[in-house]
Amino acid sequence: MLLKDVIGKELLSxxxxxxxxxxxxxxxxxxxxxxxxxxxxxFYHSGLTILFYHTLFASLVFGGLxxxxxxxxxxxxxxxxxxxxxxxxxxxxxxxxxxxxHSSAIPLLLFVPLNxxxxxxxxxxxxxxxxxxxxxxxxxxxxxxxxxxTSQLSxxxxxxxxxxxxxxxxxxxLMLVYFFKNQMILAHMRxxxxxxxLREKSRMLVESExxxxxxxxxxxxxxxxxxxxxxxxxxITNLSKAMEDFMKFQQENDNCIRxxxxxxHTLRGEELHAYVNDRIELLKKCREDIGFDTLKEExxxxxxxxxxxxxxxxxxxxGLRVFSRMDQDTFEDVNLSENMNSTLMLLKSQIGEGIxxxxxxxxxxxxxxxxxxLSQVFMNILVNAIHSLxxxxxxxxxxxxxxxxxxxxxxxxxxxxxxxxxxxISKIFEPFFxxxxxxxxxxxxxxxxKGIIDEHxxxxxxxxxxxxxxxxxxxxxxxQAKNL
Amino acid sequence: MSQARPHILYVDDEPHNLMMFKIMFRRVYDxxxxxxxxEALNEIKGTEFDxxxxxxxxxxxxxxxxxxxxxxxxxxxPVIMVTGFMGMVDEEDIKSQDIELxxxxxxxxxxxxxxxxxxxxxxx
Numbered sequence: 001m002l003l004k005d006v007i008g009k010e011l012l013s014x015x016x017x018x019x020x021x022x023x024x025x026x027x028x029x030x031x032x033x034x035x036x037x038x039x040x041x042x043f044y045h046s047g048l049t050i051l052f053y054h055t056l057f058a059s060l061v062f063g064g065l066x067x068x069x070x071x072x073x074x075x076x077x078x079x080x081x082x083x084x085x086x087x088x089x090x091x092x093x094x095x096x097x098x099x100x101x102h103s104s105a106i107p108l109l110l111f112v113p114l115n116x117x118x119x120x121x122x123x124x125x126x127x128x129x130x131x132x133x134x135x136x137x138x139x140x141x142x143x144x145x146x147x148x149x150t151s152q153l154s155x156x157x158x159x160x161x162x163x164x165x166x167x168x169x170x171x172x173x174l175m176l177v178y179f180f181k182n183q184m185i186l187a188h189m190r191x192x193x194x195x196x197x198l199r200e201k202s203r204m205l206v207e208s209e210x211x212x213x214x215x216x217x218x219x220x221x222x223x224x225x226x227x228x229x230x231x232x233x234x235x236i237t238n239l240s241k242a243m244e245d246f247m248k249f250q251q252e253n254d255n256c257i258r259x260x261x262x263x264x265h266t267l268r269g270e271e272l273h274a275y276v277n278d279r280i281e282l283l284k285k286c287r288e289d290i291g292f293d294t295l296k297e298e299x300x301x302x303x304x305x306x307x308x309x310x311x312x313x314x315x316x317x318x319g320l321r322v323f324s325r326m327d328q329d330t331f332e333d334v335n336l337s338e339n340m341n342s343t344l345m346l347l348k349s350q351i352g353e354g355i356x357x358x359x360x361x362x363x364x365x366x367x368x369x370x371x372x373x374l375s376q377v378f379m380n381i382l383v384n385a386i387h388s389l390x391x392x393x394x395x396x397x398x399x400x401x402x403x404x405x406x407x408x409x410x411x412x413x414x415x416x417x418x419x420x421x422x423x424x425i426s427k428i429f430e431p432f433f434x435x436x437x438x439x440x441x442x443x444x445x446x447x448x449x450k451g452i453i454d455e456h457x458x459x460x461x462x463x464x465x466x467x468x469x470x471x472x473x474x475x476x477x478x479x480q481a482k483n484l
Numbered sequence: 485m486s487q488a489r490p491h492i493l494y495v496d497d498e499p500h501n502l503m504m505f506k507i508m509f510r511r512v513y514d515x516x517x518x519x520x521x522x523e524a525l526n527e528i529k530g531t532e533f534d535x536x537x538x539x540x541x542x543x544x545x546x547x548x549x550x551x552x553x554x555x556x557x558x559x560x561x562p563v564i565m566v567t568g569f570m571g572m573v574d575e576e577d578i579k580s581q582d583i584e585l586x587x588x589x590x591x592x593x594x595x596x597x598x599x600x601x602x603x604x605x606x607x608x
Binding site for chain 2: 222223227228229230233234235237238241298301302309349352354
């Protein structure tokens, strides 16, 4: 299941529960109980004391309320509890309305412990359940011993209407109210948990999106820096080896001078000449051995390479300045062109050689904003463009136009990729919307980008190109200071 | 009698790396360089190399794809692969294919140690 579906479901359950606030549930429960009472009374007096009516009515009321408060559930124990509850309350109502203590008391008393077990440690409900059981038990005993409370309390003028049964009914009403109050508290808790969960999940997603751009950034930097560092490192090793060879030759030279000086005092004429010639030959051989001329050329090449490597690394580090204040919210004047170039540099490793990047913008275009956040937006759009090309050859063109007279600078980034399905193009800036496979995209990149552009009081939109690919258009307010 | 010098093919899309490698080992090995997969394959067809050292991430064909193609021609050639990020490749998978992995940037000791080992090892 996609992450956004999970989140969607959570949202759905939150919104559906939100409609049922506490007050409404109280009113609903109260009305249902009143209806039970009134209808029970009518049934009783109209002589329709058929078990079927009572059972059906009590079951419907109880089952309906149960379903409303806890929603349809797939938990086996909850369904079991619902069935047991329906039978249990039917029996209670049966006794209340018909006074048929004899027929219903025993099965009802059997249900009391079972019901208590099913309440799974909810003490107050168990106590009420046991109280109902005790009331039934007492009424049953009274009935067995022939004590009729109703006739004892009744007078000729004011007959008391089946008092015992109404005592029982009231205790059941009390229990039901208590039960539904608990259900509502549970529903409220579930709502709160779902909300907390949702908040935590969205926080984690935003964080993971940040980490994803950080990952892209570091991968880009690592790749760009790796090669120059590698050849600088090897270059220095090579240079020091060359240096050793030079030193060896230098040593030979020194030895030679010393020897010649030494013999010049003792040797004369031909002998000295032969000695010097011999030494010169030795030096020539040494020079040849170390490959002096090759070495000299090599040293030049090595130096150039090392210089090139250090220039490249320092250019990369300079480009990183854009990201050095990633979390800063203050706005400053940002050179969009420099910002775009730095972003492209970091994505160099991802832009294959088959992708041609066409840049149409001058070297200085100023807007007011956060350099790192704008770069994050460009990176998001560019990475999407690279992905939409799916390794095929193609073109990404970037144009920035600040000549329009609306006070806005317009940035257009288009690709020649697969484009966006017209049916989903309107959803592209929605959070959690992604066309990528599970795990490869959070679906937050573009919604965060939209948030960033909104923060800059700009606008962002996307449309499919006539031929292929898409164009993202971003408009940002021009820098006030720089455009005076 | 001196033995023939081992002949190494080094493949990397960064010319500076190729040059450094060539200079570093010119005294001990014959080094031929190639800037990409296709060039390397052309070299392999004509010459019997004792070892191939290749970069992993290269435009067009990566080091692993190149190794597969090279081994179709020279099944027994030892291969050392150099990669910028270990995280980008499946280390276990690569090692199981009898390819030695080295991370970039590398120093002389690491690369020359690996080369010596690869050259002395029994190739299948």
